[in-house]
Amino acid sequence: MKPKALISPPPLKKGDKVGIVSLSSVLDEKRLLEGKEIIENDLGFEAVYSKNILNVHHNFAGTDEEKILAFQEMLDNPEIKGIIAGRGGYGASKIIDKVNWETFKQNPKWLVGFSDLTVVHQKLQSFGIQSIHGPMMVTLKDDKKSTTSLKNALTGKNLKYKEKGHHFNREGECQGQVVGGNLCLLAHNIGSTSDISFDNKILFLEDVGEFLYNIDRMMVQLRRAGKLKNLAGLIVGQFSDLKETTVPFGKTAFEIIEEHVSEFSYPVTYDFPIGHENENRAIRCGEIMKLEVLKDMVKLSSI
């Protein structure tokens, strides 16, 4: 069966208004302003803040109600052509089922983010709509190449990444919808109404700040839920700032993942520049891409 892409929202044009939303943890004003500058000067859009953009409710950018209301306005406002998340953290899964998606489903727009925003991507994928896994307001200034990749993704250009490989790479070539995101949130999403099948898809994974045993546990959950067995291919992104228990776990994150996919035969690439490091290439989740994996080089391209 030929893979079929999800619905692609209209590409953004120079000067388009993009809504900036806060769905997760509290946003820092300085970093928000740095992101705004890049959106306006480098990406060429106009940044429009949501109502709760700098709200503070404990560790959250506002109460659930404030966040839902502010996000809803951005989704429903026809002048807002795309939406970029301010920051990840925690909290998107607490509000995602309470949003009214009807207007958005009729008139999809690009939604951008990563980390906790994986929850939103999976929700949109469950509707059959593409969204962009890539830099957010607080990380836009981290890496020029990744910011350019986001501009390309938003404006409907072909994406073409040629990156270094890794000695763990399992060579091969495949095509499929690219889906994925933060491993913790992918495991967290299992069993929800926005849970999706990864069969015949190219899955990408990244995570930050987790205990190594927990990386293993989340891979066990993905595996036990049948999420790993029928992939077209696997892109292992960055696993940053991982933590050890008193007795070391005895394996690195890449070794853990390698072990979990050793019985399957699809191509796998490691240390792809997606995740919480400076480099974080934009991916249109739900787009059909071609993945070519060699030992020391990997290509991922729109087809």
Next chain:
Amino acid sequence: MKPKALISPPPLKKGDKVGIVSLSSVLDEKRLLEGKEIIENDLGFEAVYSKNILNVHHNFAGTDEEKILAFQEMLDNPEIKGIIAGRGGYGASKIIDKVNWETFKQNPKWLVGFSDLTVVHQKLQSFGIQSIHGPMMVTLKDDKKSTTSLKNALTGKNLKYKEKGHHFNREGECQGQVVGGNLCLLAHNIGSTSDISFDNKILFLEDVGEFLYNIDRMMVQLRRAGKLKNLAGLIVGQFSDLKETTVPFGKTAFEIIEEHVSEFSYPVTYDFPIGHENENRAIRCGEIMKLEVLKDMVKLSSI
């Protein structure tokens, strides 16, 4: 519909051999011996160690293969009338799908443990077989009343707990299969082949050492997976040694749970003596019990 209990393995008799297994983290010899003494002197059984009982493989009580082999022997040996886990920790979900359950299913025996062992309980419940959530080797000496409750559970006696309530308690009365265990493992199990429905059941929850936001996240996962909406009742056990992030989460574990079940109307009791504190009453998972919740008192009894 009248609730129906799961299959009850035969009760143990004085002098019966019980297998001691290590399915999770490394076991400490001193504490193992303390547990053995209680099994033999207070419970009146003979303790038989599995092959890997004191094995060490990083943080695990042996490699997965060693653990599976040793557990399999205990499951299949007809002289072993019950099985008690040495300790929890992490690792049961890595081996549980690789065990051959055929002999056990034909001739079920009681299996005892908590924490990481929740994975095993859910597997057995998916087969329709009862098992005991209760003290393990390393906690047997912690509380006399709980050890007695384990003896009662293993020997087929009625269980009858009258415990203090909590000002959060939501009063009411219900009957149903009692199921549950460690919140982290219940969330982890979602989507696996041993995932079970909690509909019309009395669910109990406990956890230890987690960040408060993660308690919330796991409750979100249970809720999004539809696990909370059709309960007969909820028993909130102990939530011990919880951790805060730099910015406090702003709610206690009980407040988090209360919020997640506020839209439902079943009875809920808090701070029941199940979990990682000294007191840890034995529960036959899959047995029909009656739960009576008052503000300051709660009764849970076999019927």
